[in-house]
Amino acid sequence: MDEKQRSILLDSSSRFPPPPGVKLSYGTAGFRADASILQSTVFRVGILAALRSLKTQSVIGLMITASHNKVSDNGVKIADPSGGMLTQAWEPFADALANVPNFLHLVQLVDDFVMKENIPLEGVQSAVILLGRDTRPSGESLLEAAKQGISSIVGAVAVDMGVLTTPQLHWMVRSRNKGMKAAEMDYFNQLSSSFRCLIDLIPPGSAVNVMDKLIVDGANGVGGEKLQVLKKVLHGLDIQIRNSGKEGVLNEEVGADYVQKEKAVPRGFAPADAGMSVAHFQLSSISQCFRCASLDGDADRLVYFSAIPNSNNRIRLVDGDKILSLFALFIKEQLSILNDNEGDRENNSYPATLGVVQTAYANGASTDYLKHLGLEVVFTPTGVKYLHEKAAEYDIGIYFEANGHGTILLSEGLLHWLDGRSSEPSLTSKGSEQQKAALRLLAVSKLINQAVGDALSGLLLVEAILQHMGWSIHRWNELYHDLPSRQLKVKVVDRSAVVTANAETVVVRPLGIQEAINAETAKYPRGRCFVRPSGTEDVVRVYAEASTEEAADNLANSVAQLVDQFLGFGSS
Ligand SMILES: CC(=O)N[C@H]1[C@@H](OP(=O)(O)O)O[C@H](CO)[C@@H](O)[C@@H]1O
Numbered sequence: 001m002d003e004k005q006r007s008i009l010l011d012s013s014s015r016f017p018p019p020p021g022v023k024l025s026y027g028t029a030g031f032r033a034d035a036s037i038l039q040s041t042v043f044r045v046g047i048l049a050a051l052r053s054l055k056t057q058s059v060i061g062l063m064i065t066a067s068h069n070k071v072s073d074n075g076v077k078i079a080d081p082s083g084g085m086l087t088q089a090w091e092p093f094a095d096a097l098a099n100v101p102n103f104l105h106l107v108q109l110v111d112d113f114v115m116k117e118n119i120p121l122e123g124v125q126s127a128v129i130l131l132g133r134d135t136r137p138s139g140e141s142l143l144e145a146a147k148q149g150i151s152s153i154v155g156a157v158a159v160d161m162g163v164l165t166t167p168q169l170h171w172m173v174r175s176r177n178k179g180m181k182a183a184e185m186d187y188f189n190q191l192s193s194s195f196r197c198l199i200d201l202i203p204p205g206s207a208v209n210v211m212d213k214l215i216v217d218g219a220n221g222v223g224g225e226k227l228q229v230l231k232k233v234l235h236g237l238d239i240q241i242r243n244s245g246k247e248g249v250l251n252e253e254v255g256a257d258y259v260q261k262e263k264a265v266p267r268g269f270a271p272a273d274a275g276m277s278v279a280h281f282q283l284s285s286i287s288q289c290f291r292c293a294s295l296d297g298d299a300d301r302l303v304y305f306s307a308i309p310n311s312n313n314r315i316r317l318v319d320g321d322k323i324l325s326l327f328a329l330f331i332k333e334q335l336s337i338l339n340d341n342e343g344d345r346e347n348n349s350y351p352a353t354l355g356v357v358q359t360a361y362a363n364g365a366s367t368d369y370l371k372h373l374g375l376e377v378v379f380t381p382t383g384v385k386y387l388h389e390k391a392a393e394y395d396i397g398i399y400f401e402a403n404g405h406g407t408i409l410l411s412e413g414l415l416h417w418l419d420g421r422s423s424e425p426s427l428t429s430k431g432s433e434q435q436k437a438a439l440r441l442l443a444v445s446k447l448i449n450q451a452v453g454d455a456l457s458g459l460l461l462v463e464a465i466l467q468h469m470g471w472s473i474h475r476w477n478e479l480y481h482d483l484p485s486r487q488l489k490v491k492v493v494d495r496s497a498v499v500t501a502n503a504e505t506v507v508v509r510p511l512g513i514q515e516a517i518n519a520e521t522a523k524y525p526r527g528r529c530f531v532r533p534s535g536t537e538d539v540v541r542v543y544a545e546a547s548t549e550e551a552a553d554n555l556a557n558s559v560a561q562l563v564d565q566f567l568g569f570g571s572s
């Protein structure tokens with residue numbers, strides 16, 4: 001690095017000293033902490049983003065969000081040129097940069113990394129970084145810190161895209177690097193036109209029964225705000241948005257994480273919140289069977305639910321696994337129409353590989369169901385970066401975490417073939433059915449975010465498929481019945497003492513604990529249980545599943561006790 005660059009970096013980094021004694025890790029979803037200690041981290045991630053852009057000679061994204069965490073937290077993560085997560089190869093540098101104690105060491109660290117990675121720091125290169133933030137009040141000043149970090153690298157330019165959902169920013173990065181239109185309105189237009197295309201392709205006679213109201217919980221965050229805009233360009237989908245952030249607090253007893261983990265109605269959905277008498281609420285929820293959806297704080301997670309009348313705010317949860325199942329069913333149907341060659345003069349099929357990716361948190365009943373459909377199901381460790389990478393190995397890869405983060409990836413080769421199929425002159429009525437199937441899959445590829453899981457585009461695809469099938473939320477929920485499950489968190493001395501294998505389903509360290517878990521699990525019919533250290537919280541998570549609620553609870557509790565015995569504060 002030349003003298004000019006060195007002195008700019010020294011000067012700017014001296015204005016962003018790290019808080020003493022804080023150690024952060026890039027983790028599964030970037031850096032996250034209380035917003036008050038993040039200025040220096042975000043500044044430094046600005047530097048990293050500029051270097052990444054120079055290295056790849058592409059547009060990079062920097063998103064300021066802490067997703068479903070409480071409103072006083074914030075965080076920062078990077079979108080790579082593909083629109084996906086930051087390459088895992090740069091995570092160690094991200095950790096080192098965030099934690100380097102003083103600015104002289106920082107400059108040395110950057111210099112070494114630039115040399116090692118051969119980053120073209122000098123010369124005429126330019127770097128472009130798109131910035132986005134969610135609605136957190138701390139976002140504005142953290143954005144300023146990111147800009148300062150970016151402008152510490154000569155030639156790097158920050159473009160502030162304003163308040164966005166995380167998936168919008170990832171979509172913009174991907175679109176910019178593909179030379180496509182990438183403004184926010186282009187995103188909304190692409191979603192609404194591909195949704196419309198799927199609706200127009202619905203077989204005649206299907207779209208009955210499902211026109212009940214859709215009510216969406218916006219988690220008091222950015223998702224509700226953006227859905228309002230989308231609704232205006234959509235036409236023909238009756239959406240009512242609650243928790244859009246005008247009154248309530250971000251993620252406080254609202255949002256997809258709350259709904260999925262607590263299995264409870266979010267605020268704003270109880271009869272009193274809805275401004276109805278209990279009798280009227282119950283009557284209307286039965287007769288109109290409200291279909292409800294919930295987004296998380298940065299709108300990359302989506303779950304559906306319906307309220308159970310007279311149940312003290314309990315819900316029927318339709319989680320990420322069931323969204324995955326609905327998508328898989330629809331995709332499989334389109335592929336079989338396309339590959340039905342009877343009567344075709346040429347064998348014009350495409351040997352498309354279709355794969356489904358889950359984590360160990362997927363409900364066992366969903367995995368059984370997907371396998372029963374004849375689908376290939378594979379497992380990865382927790383964290384979207386692992387699922388996404390695996391799904392990209394297929395022509396069509398569908399991935400979802402049970403908590404509602406997921407998407408469908410379609411390969412370039414398949415899209416090219418579908419383009420050809422959809423524009424062939426149709427000679428027979430069957431030909432036209434195949435063209436429709438090709439057009440549906442092309443529309444799916446435009447509707448569903450190819451960069452990351454996206455609650456808004458996921459919601460539109462769910463809605464289009466329900467209309468296509470002519471299904472209510474209850475019919476959808478009946479695809480299979482979830483096995484009762486329970487999740488617990490255990491505080492331990494050092495969660496890094498837990499080492500797992502086989503997509504986190506087996507503990508290899510500490511020795512002996514897996515045998516004890518196995519012995520406990522064997523006591524329960526359909527019992528399944530695993531433990532793993534969280535990547536976002538200082539806890540060990542316990543997941544248990546069994547044939548009854550009581551059994552799942554008991555299994556989770558006894559394994560939590562085992563974790564405490566082996567690793568808890570009384571263990572040493
Ligand atoms: C059980 C669970 O929901 N875990 C979540 C949570 O990770 P943990 O490593 O379990 O803390 O946050 C991740 C980032 O949002 C998400 O990818 C993951 O699915």
Ligand SMILES: [Mg+2]
Pocket residue numbers: 067068296297298299300301
């Ligand atoms: Mg999120």
